[in-house]
Amino acid sequence: MADNMVHRQQDQEYQRQMEAEQAQVRHRMSQIKHKILVLSGKGGVGKSTVAVNLAISLSLAGKRTGLLDIDIHGPSIPKILNLEGRKAQSAFDAILPIEVGANLKVMSIAFFLASQDDAVIWRGPMKYQMIKQFLKDVEWGELDYLIIDSPPGTGDEPLSIIQLLENADGAVVVTTPQEVALSDVRRSITFCRSLNLPVLGVLENMSGFVCPKCGEVTDIFKSGGGENMALAMSVPFLGRIPIDPQIVEACDSGQPYVDKYRQSQAALAFREAVTLLVGSNSEDNETNAGKEINTMRIAIPLAEGQLCQHFGHCEEFAIMDVNSQENCVSGTYREAPPAHAPGVLPQWLAEHNVTIVIAGGMGSRAQSLFAENGIKVVVGASAGSPEEVANAYLNGTLQTGGNICDH
Ligand code: ADP
Numbered sequence: 001m002a003d004n005m006v007h008r009q010q011d012q013e014y015q016r017q018m019e020a021e022q023a024q025v026r027h028r029m030s031q032i033k034h035k036i037l038v039l040s041g042k043g044g045v046g047k048s049t050v051a052v053n054l055a056i057s058l059s060l061a062g063k064r065t066g067l068l069d070i071d072i073h074g075p076s077i078p079k080i081l082n083l084e085g086r087k088a089q090s091a092f093d094a095i096l097p098i099e100v101g102a103n104l105k106v107m108s109i110a111f112f113l114a115s116q117d118d119a120v121i122w123r124g125p126m127k128y129q130m131i132k133q134f135l136k137d138v139e140w141g142e143l144d145y146l147i148i149d150s151p152p153g154t155g156d157e158p159l160s161i162i163q164l165l166e167n168a169d170g171a172v173v174v175t176t177p178q179e180v181a182l183s184d185v186r187r188s189i190t191f192c193r194s195l196n197l198p199v200l201g202v203l204e205n206m207s208g209f210v211c212p213k214c215g216e217v218t219d220i221f222k223s224g225g226g227e228n229m230a231l232a233m234s235v236p237f238l239g240r241i242p243i244d245p246q247i248v249e250a251c252d253s254g255q256p257y258v259d260k261y262r263q264s265q266a267a268l269a270f271r272e273a274v275t276l277l278v279g280s281n282s283e284d285n286e287t288n289a290g291k292e293i294n295t296m297r298i299a300i301p302l303a304e305g306q307l308c309q310h311f312g313h314c315e316e317f318a319i320m321d322v323n324s325q326e327n328c329v330s331g332t333y334r335e336a337p338p339a340h341a342p343g344v345l346p347q348w349l350a351e352h353n354v355t356i357v358i359a360g361g362m363g364s365r366a367q368s369l370f371a372e373n374g375i376k377v378v379v380g381a382s383a384g385s386p387e388e389v390a391n392a393y394l395n396g397t398l399q400t401g402g403n404i405c406d407h
Contacts, residue, residue: 024136025164032066032143035168036200036277037161039192040175041184043152046205047174048076049251050241051149053267054172056256057274059103062325063144066097069108070131070161071151078110082254088112094139101331102323107138124156131160153184154191162195170198172238172277176206177225185226189233200238202230203273207240210265217242217265238273241266255333259321262353296322298393299354300386302334307383309360312340318386319352322394329390346373358389358398 029035038054040047048071055067069077078084081100088111089096097105109130140146148168150158162168171192175185185202192199204226208217230237244266250257258267300307301314308314316336323330335352338344346369349357357370358378370377380400381389392398 021132021136022164025132026166028136028138028140029165029167032140032146034144035146035148035165037148037150037158037168037171037197039150039158039171039173039188040152041173041186041188042181043074045152045174045176045181046241046247047152048080048149049247049257050172050174050203050205050270051147052077052080052256053258053270054274054277055104055145055147056258057270058145058147058278059101060259060321060330061274061278062323063103063278064142065104066140066143066146067104067106067149068134068138068146069106069110069149070134070157071149072109072127072130072157073151075108075110075113077106077108077149080251080254081106081256083108084110084254086111091139093137095134095137096139101321102326102328103330105140105143107134109134127156128160128164131157132164135161135164154187158191159195162192162197168197170200172200172273173202173235174205175202175226175229177204179225182225182229185229186233189235199233199235200277201236201273202226203238204240206243208242210242210244212245215265236276238276239269241269241273259331260333260352296324296356297352297354298322298329298356298358298390299349299352300358300381300389301360302386306385307358307360307381307389309383311359311362311366312345317349318390319354320386320390322390327394329387329394332386343369346370346375349373349375356393358393 038047038051048069051067055065059065067077069075078086083098083100083106086098088107095107097107098111099105148161150161173185173188175181189199207226208219210217226240227237242265244264246261246264247257247266250260258270261267298320300318300320301311302308302318303310303315314337316334318332318334320329320332322328338348342365346366350373354375356376356378358381360379360381362377362379367377378393378398378400381398382401384392389398
């Protein structure tokens with residue numbers, strides 16, 4: 001009898017604790033306008049690649065974006081974003097996400113694992129607790145979008161997060177065109193429906209191959225299966241992402257693909273998918289992410305991390321994107337230029353979609369080659385960090401002297 005009472009009290013206490021934790025999750029998530037899961041029927045179809053590139057596309061469109069990786073057995077987001085080996089930091093009982101550029105915050109289960117082998121022993125209840133802890137303790141602040149990279153299939157992790165989120169906007173389901181992948185996707189869609197989670201759309205990845213030489217897209221597998229299946233299951237189709245070897249290269253080197261290769265077919269496809277997704281959110285109807293993605297990109301020649309006066313012989317370039325709404329630098333990457341030869345740099349920077357070069361000095365021949373490539377040149381800037389120089393230019397406070405090395 002006494003034992004029964006103790007058990008009942010323990011049950012009640014446990015129930016109260018669960019409710020308190022769920023209230024904390026609810027409170028934390030109330031600061032995030034839209035929560036979108038990225039799911040796939042099976043592994044290897046490019047789900048994490050899609051999750052990262054959707055998140056980057058949203059952040060480049062000026063949306064405050066979070067990216068949460070709960071792929072416990074294969075967290076690949078840190079690798080794709082060059083955050084491998086980073087550990088989670090905390091402050092005042094909250095877990096701090098890692099900031100990447102101006103509008104993107106990232107949290108991954110990998111930031112907590114001493115080694116990948118640690119996750120192998122995790123069972124359902126542990127996964128549920130870990131996901132709950134992420135949702136209640138990660139200090140995202142206010143976000144427009146949270147993109148969640150969930151493990152493939154219909155197992156514990158997607159089930160837990162859908163239940164815990166209570167009001168996610170829905171799921172983007174990633175597939176490849178082959179029939180075997182499509183049958184897995186049908187299962188994913190049925191899974192979402194059984195949990196009342198809207199399917200925001202199907203994205204067909206690895207759909208056709210982009211020739212690295214001529215850019216032509218060839219259908220090496222039959223493409224279009226994703227679209228037909230989406231039609232048959234009455235869910236929106238978000239588009240086709242072709243196979244592009246530069247995606248593998250960008251993922252392996254930790255440089256976000258849609259950022260680095262903005263004019264590629266796959267980057268355009270990602271932007272179109274984001275436009276469809278954002279357009280389907282009634283609160284954001286006034287925005288059009290595809291159009292909003294700004295196009296100003298500044299390059300600055302560097303030596304020892306500072307603006308370098310000898311443009312043609314610099315060690316590397318800082319290539320910076322501009323957030324047009326806030327009129328400031330939103331992200332930077334650095335790249336060593338090819339060997340110095342006449343006419344090489346204007347073409348190389350044009351391939352990096354640079355629109356403005358800020359330099360100390362530059363020969364008049366180089367200046368006219370930049371003009372031919374549609375790139376504006378600002379000369380006479382003095383030393384400073386690339387972000388300082390670029391932000392001064394954007395604010396109209398950049399001091400420019402003479403063209404220092406006009407030869
Ligand atoms: P998943 O999360 O579904 O397991 P990943 O996103 O890790 O898959 O992608 C698996 C591999 O396929 C990675 O090496 C990635 O770079 C590559 N990949 C994904 N999408 C494409 C694509 N459209 N073109 C070329 N490679 C791709």
